[in-house]
Amino acid sequence: MTTPIPLFDPMVPAFARISRVDRELPDVFTWHLAAPSGAGFSFAPGQFNMLYAFGAGEVPISISGDPNRPEELVHTIRAVGAVTRAMQGLRKGDTIGVRGPFGSAWPLAEARDQDLLFVAGGLGVAPLRPAILHALAARSLYRRVIVLAGFRSPADFIFRKELERWRSRFDVTVEVTVDRADTSFRGTVAVVPALIAEVELDPAATVALLCGPEVMMRFAVRELERRGVPHERIHVSMERSMKCGVGFCGHCQYGPTFVCKDGPVYRFDRIERLFYVREI
């Protein structure tokens, strides 16, 4: 057998320095990483990196930055496990291991001259942000741009200022909802799929990009079906355990696919068979 000689080892990270930390929520933070040697981080919206914290471990994290600003790499992270909690303790000037970018991307080229419908649940707004930023920067490439985002409570908004800024534009529809709130909140209290039910849609010309907890995406898909959006026009971003990001470790298998290379972004009709199977 002629074994190919790899040009680089995909399991060995490069190191980047944290240039800024934004605190989004008590347990959510955004890192701005400076590209080493000014090389730039080229990526497609929807892709992720494997981020490694010295001695603590490595986790897959979606890229949440602006694809038009490759000089910095942006990740928005929730501290939920041992590795991400260690990451929360890092400060400006600390270094982080980076491997990537890996995985599939939102179908922004195919969505040209169509209506773009973004549906985000909680931190799911982070993997959608690069696509939203692209759409707003290249606004003339798309027809309507609609952003529907749901959060648990008014205290859980992520990218609140940015959502408010987008909402102030005349060429974007932004609707935000929370699952629950006390009486002091005067915005919409509902789950995200309820926003889909009410938004003005041209189902035959809409490309829907969904990211959030699986249960939220399940109900969102159901609502999109009800509104007549065909399955091949719906795209979902899936999450699974990952140890390598390049198809070696086996952890992220989702039916016959690997979320790390066939996903995380899937056209819904291609995984429909798996989407409703419990524990698959």
Next chain:
Amino acid sequence: MVHPRPDINASVLLLRDGLASLLQHLRDDGYLVVGPTVRDGAIVHDQLRGIEDLPVGVGDEQAPGRYRLRRRADQALFGYAVGPQSHKREFFPPSIRLFQLRRGAGGPVLTPEPPIDRKLALIGVRSCELQAIAVQDRVFVGGHHVDADYASRRRGVFVVAVNCGEPSGTCFCASMGTGPRASGGFDLALTELLSGGPHRFVVEVGSAAGADLLARVEHAPASEADHAAASAVTAAATANMGRHMDTRDIKSLFYANQEHPRWAQVAERCLGCTNCTLVCPTCFCSTTVDTTDLAGATATRERRWDSCFTLDHSYVHGGSVRPSLRARYRQWLTHKLASWIDQYGTSGCVGCGRCITWCPVGIDITEEAAALRADVPVA
């Protein structure tokens, strides 16, 4: 002494001494010679100093949840089926270091692992094992990304295959189309002949390196009778397979039966012990393990074998995707026999039977697959 250099694809005859000399030449050439040997009541793979380290006159008995060595009446060198270890540990070791780090003034300083520089010769590789190596090649070096460690271990391996004569009670390579006769991927392939003449081996030449080696070893032309005897060995093995897997439309069989009640039944028996995945020659799941010294000044990252039977395997924040054994067993068997075909164009099963033999409760994957099929109406 120089002997005629046989052509590739030709077959010659080697006596027991000739095989001993062949191993010695490999050692003289700097090869690490690894093959079957007896240790702790099982046939394992280890370094061979000579043919006396092979399991001389040893056979085995295998059944679901059962493995025993037995004394044979002859002096066969390869008179047994596969043991618990597959050759995957040579290329995909149970544990490797990925890199080491230390904190430097300008940030972490990474020490990459040097590529593996060794000459490895594998002796007594069965057809199912060759097929399993080919399956793992597709995983680690056949895709967009190449596993650097696997690639460096895999390069330049000299393979002496053995065509199986006596399959075990859990073997089913014939029905998987992966044996018992080695069809490629070897430098030399032996068929051991124990009767109708002296203890001898019909040797098929699979590569130029194999031919070069044979040219340094005393050998004779193989007669028509030897060829016929060698064919009879593998024909008998085919006829004596302990088990059978019906592979017709197996992918759609599994995809159509994700909610079959059989999954809950097998989960009642399955201990989730991971034995099947550890003995499987194609299972490739791994995890990473990070450690630091007490001062936190240095860090090490390792890759270790993992198993889809653990709760950790599918853990994402909040819980495991597959908390039930039913789901974990379904994941393993569906991947092995069905989704593997979508992923790599081949089955993930080579019919070696190890997962049946080494299952402590004797779960038999051919029986599980047949149970799914039993409920499918005959077209």
